[in-house]
Amino acid sequence: MSTQLVLGDWLIASADEPARADWGVAVAGTTVCDIGHHRDLIERHPTASVMRRPGCVVMPGFVNAHIHLYGVLAHGITPHSPPSGFDDFLSDYWWPQVEDRLDSSMLATAARQVSIEAALGGTTTIFDICEAPNAVDDALWAIAEQVRDVGLRARLSFEATQRAGADIAERALRANRAFIDSCDAEDIVGGVMSWHTTFTCDADYIATAHGLARDAHAWSHAHCNEGRHEGATMRSRHDCSTLEFYDRIGVLDDQLHLSQCVQLEPIDLELMAARGVAISHMPMSNCEVGGGIAPVPELHAAGVRIGLGSDGYVNDMFEVMRMAFHIHKARLLDPSVAPARQVVAHATSIGAASLGLDRVGSLHLEWAADLQVVSMATPTPVTAENIFDQIVLWRSARDVTDTMVAGRWVVCDGQPVNVDREAAAAATQEEAQRLWAISR
Numbered sequence: 279m280s281t282q283l284v285l286g287d288w289l290i291a292s293a294d295e296p297a298r299a300d301w302g303v304a305v306a307g308t309t310v311c312d313i314g315h316h317r318d319l320i321e322r323h324p325t326a327s328v329m330r331r332p333g334c335v336v337m338p339g340f341v342n343a344h345i346h347l348y349g350v351l352a353h354g355i356t357p358h359s360p361p362s363g364f365d366d367f368l369s370d371y372w373w374p375q376v377e378d379r380l381d382s383s384m385l386a387t388a389a390r391q392v393s394i395e396a397a398l399g400g401t402t403t404i405f406d407i408c409e410a411p412n413a414v415d416d417a418l419w420a421i422a423e424q425v426r427d428v429g430l431r432a433r434l435s436f437e438a439t440q441r442a443g444a445d446i447a448e449r450a451l452r453a454n455r456a457f458i459d460s461c462d463a464e465d466i467v468g469g470v471m472s473w474h475t476t477f478t479c480d481a482d483y484i485a486t487a488h489g490l491a492r493d494a495h496a497w498s499h500a501h502c503n504e505g506r507h508e509g510a511t512m513r514s515r516h517d518c519s520t521l522e523f524y525d526r527i528g529v530l531d532d533q534l535h536l537s538q539c540v541q542l543e544p545i546d547l548e549l550m551a552a553r554g555v556a557i558s559h560m561p562m563s564n565c566e567v568g569g570g571i572a573p574v575p576e577l578h579a580a581g582v583r584i585g586l587g588s589d590g591y592v593n594d595m596f597e598v599m600r601m602a603f604h605i606h607k608a609r610l611l612d613p614s615v616a617p618a619r620q621v622v623a624h625a626t627s628i629g630a631a632s633l634g635l636d637r638v639g640s641l642h643l644e645w646a647a648d649l650q651v652v653s654m655a656t657p658t659p660v661t662a663e664n665i666f667d668q669i670v671l672w673r674s675a676r677d678v679t680d681t682m683v684a685g686r687w688v689v690c691d692g693q694p695v696n697v698d699r700e701a702a703a704a705a706t707q708e709e710a711q712r713l714w715a716i717s718r
């Protein structure tokens with residue numbers, strides 16, 4: 279097995295450790311096989327090929343813990359009726375104008391485009407939630423083909439819901455389970471069971487979905503309290519909070535990932551911590567829909583695993599990190615919360631843990647060789663003390679030069695290695711115009 283050394287000016291092996299100057303990693307096969315000072319790596323691996331990236335940091339790739347790949351097709355679309363709240367956003371705009379119009383061709387094209395954008399921006403893992411009731415039977419396989427072409431690690435799910443009728447609801451559960459069963463445990467692409475929310479799925483349906491996942495040793499996912507609507511609905515229907523409802527029906531466990539979690543009652547935080555539920559935080563899209571600000575520092579302090587996601591909105595993970603860095607300081611009137619190093623951890627190692635990914639998210643020995651190389655040509659010096667701030671505050675997706683997933687370069691010198699970027703962009707323009715035309 280050939281070995282490759284990746285040597286930048288800095289190595290961040292993990293957001294839990296200090297950055298080290300003149301250190302790099304050695305990669306063999308799909309994993310990291312050595313970490314050390316440049317000089318020692320070259321001495322220990324005299325026949326290895328060497329990629330030198332002066333002026334750069336080598337660091338773990340981002341885990342985008344919540345994305346809707348199809349969302350790119352709606353970037354810039356004009357809603358028929360401007361939403362006045364989160365539930366209106368769904369019922370009057372997103373469902374009729376976007377989700378219900380999507381077909382497999384659109385989903386595949388969007389998946390290719392956004393996977394390329396993700397790789398170019400240093401993201402090595404995505405968790406996609408596909409919401410397209412009229413493409414239920416083949417959506418996951420169509421998306422998987424594109425993600426594999428680009429070379430990303432991925433967890434894919436189809437968002438099952440009863441809002442589109444009993445037949446689609448049933449087929450969505452079957453599709454998720456069939457996709458989960460079709461993926462090999464060693465594959466970089468795997469499946470996750472997903473249902474929408476407690477206001478679009480009833481208790482029996484959710485319990486069935488969760489059982490199908492548990493029987494396949496797979497994780498489950500749901501959107502949770504993205505605004506006030508879901509919690510208020512649970513209060514009026516069942517006189518309990520959303521998390522209490524989930525606890526009553528027996529689906530709260532440490533293989534459940536709840537996304538958004540913006541409007542929480544105190545009991546919700548307690549139950550998340552007690553049951554080991556993982557979550558993802560989408561600060562930018564929460565602002566877009568007027569949903570509020572998730573209590574992330576409080577959840578982190580309670581030991582909840584929190585990944586960062588783009589929600590398919592602004593997919594540059596540097597922008598997402600920047601928002602996560604700022605918004606909690608403003609809400610809590612406290613500049614000490616959400617420091618840059620912790621935000622990087624949410625975007626890498628903790629994000630991977632929030633999806634149950636084993637040995638992903640840090641560049642430890644025998645962990646996945648999922649990494650990005652970021653130019654640190656900042657106007658002020660980079661030091662071990664400031665490097666996390668320099669990255670979170672003053673870098674962007676455009677500063678990523680190279681991206682590796684499972685030991686394989688997927689971006690090199692700022693270009694995707696395996697796919698045609700211009701062709702994907704042209705196809706995305708066409709499919710967006712088709713969606714916008716049939717949405718009118």
Ligand SMILES: [Zn+2]
Pocket residue numbers: 344346407501537589
């Ligand atoms: Zn979402």
